[in-house]
Amino acid sequence: xxxxxxxxHEFASLSPGQVFDxxxxxxxxxxxxxxxxxxxxxxxxxxxxxKTVSVWKxxxxxxxxxxxxxxxxxxxxxxKASPGSLMYADDVNSMRQEIFIxxxxxxxxx
Numbered sequence: 185x186x187x188x189x190x191x192x193h194e195f196a197s198l199s200p201g202q203v204f205d206x207x208x209x210x211x212x213x214x215x216x217x218x219x220x221x222x223x224x225x226x227x228x229x230x231x232x233x234x235k236t237v238s239v240w241k242x243x244x245x246x247x248x249x250x251x252x253x254x255x256x257x258x259x260x261x262x263x264k265a266s267p268g269s270l271m272y273a274d275d276v277n278s279m280r281q282e283i284f285i286x287x288x289x290x291x292x293x294x
Contacts, residue, residue: 188266196258200224203252203259216248226251 195203204224211218216231232245244267251262 188264191263191265193261194255194258195261198258200252200254200259203261207250207252207261224252
């Protein structure tokens with residue numbers, strides 16, 4: 185079973201290019217490994233550590249897919265986050281709310 189968490193944030197005064205650059209800088213500051221980028225519309229990355237066995241914690245390993253779309257004078261960012269390993273599927277199902285909150289707080293830092 186795959187668990188995926190979705191987040192959305194609107195940047196009313198930033199262009200998609202500016203948001204893309206900000207996400208890249210944030211990923212680099214978090215020590216994430218950028219797997220693919222298609223500026224200024226999408227970024228795929230892996231963030232966190234497998235050393236964190238509590239999948240609901242913000243530093244647990246996770247796959248991140250950012251999709252950036254123009255909206256009026258600004259941009260919308262859609263983030264899909266999923267656990268870095270399926271071996272934690274039971275933890276994901278039992279800790280969904282904690283994961284959504286902790287990973288969401290992490291995403292709010294962008």
